[in-house]
Amino acid sequence: MTERIFKTHKSSKVEYSFTPIKRERLRESLCLSSCLLAPPLTKKKNNMEVATIQRFQCSSWIDLRTFEGKPRGSLRYSLRFNEDKRLKVVSLALDKRRDHRLRSVSDNNSSVLETGSLLHSPSDEEQILKLLQRKAEEVKPYLNGRSIYLVGMMGSGKTTVGKIMAGALGYTLFDSDTLIEQAMNGTSVAEIFEHFGESVFREKETEALKKLSLTYHQVVVSTGGGAVIRPINWKYMHKGISIWLDVPLEVLAHRIAAVGTDSRPLLHDDESEDIYTAALNRLSKIWDGRGEAYNNANARVSLENIALKLGYKSVSDLTPTEIAIEAFEHVQSYLDNKDGIARPDGL
């Protein structure tokens, strides 16, 4: 199993270019999602965003919040019906986007339009945000108050995607690294590693996960990349639903190279190579030591699989919101299988 996943990571031909347009698109997408889902964010909203947000707030989605537990019987079937409708909407939106891509490529008659450089149109963004909210409402009864633990390598997007999932569910997001820093009177993760060593950090990490799992419900937890290595941590994380964000190492190295390794002590290196190569080498070594442990998660959200499913050429085309939607799908399907298939009343 490790072998297979390792190969996936190693051999993936990920085209990941952060063109200025792509970076701007991501920023816009993140800003739009965050403004919508996490009101305290102070980013300035433009008129289009405000209009979109207002439309969301007044929409007439089915409100499942009054239902406790996993949906049963006819409710379950009506969810399926809605899901079918949703899929039709998605596939229309995707067809439209694919058409647009093909048109753009032939218009330009060049290969400039590697998928990463295309913008989602505002209406695409709207569709995607609507889907996210609808998916969150659908998955909530299945969760029945259970928390979600996001696991994954450093830079896999646990915090970014977690924020979107929490906002859509009306859950609170916790970042276990931040909790550890708070428990250590504001000492940063990098300083904890430097002054006390990794073992103290791991102890604190276990304490944080224990407290979260025993005290809180309805939270999304962005765990530290190494939380998976201690079996005791799984005991706590399995009190909720754990989701592994599986991102190719090359993509992680690009992300990390873009922001630097200051806050990630395990990636500090002797600077003898360029930052991307150094990060990739360090990540590969770390992966060798813990790749298998991620399989303990209840579900795996593979960015390569999502990109394939959505017809994207590159993993870097995926927005965090699209990843969040897929994560909800996985939560739902995991809980569906785990809790058994419900049948309509009387059958």
Ligand SMILES: Nc1ncnc2c1ncn2[C@@H]1O[C@H](COP(=O)(O)OP(=O)(O)OP(=O)(O)O)[C@@H](O)[C@H]1O
């Ligand atoms: N889908 C995405 N596409 C492009 N960049 C992304 C995506 N998701 C996250 N990022 C960027 O990657 C970097 C790491 O993301 P984030 O902090 O969410 O990861 P993490 O898994 O919480 O990391 P860590 O475990 O190291 O704290 C950030 O700069 C973020 O903006």
Ligand SMILES: O=C(O)C1=C[C@@H](O)[C@@H](O)[C@H](O)C1
């Ligand atoms: O992958 C890891 O082991 C780590 C990831 C970060 O989130 C921090 O928890 C810390 O830097 C260790």
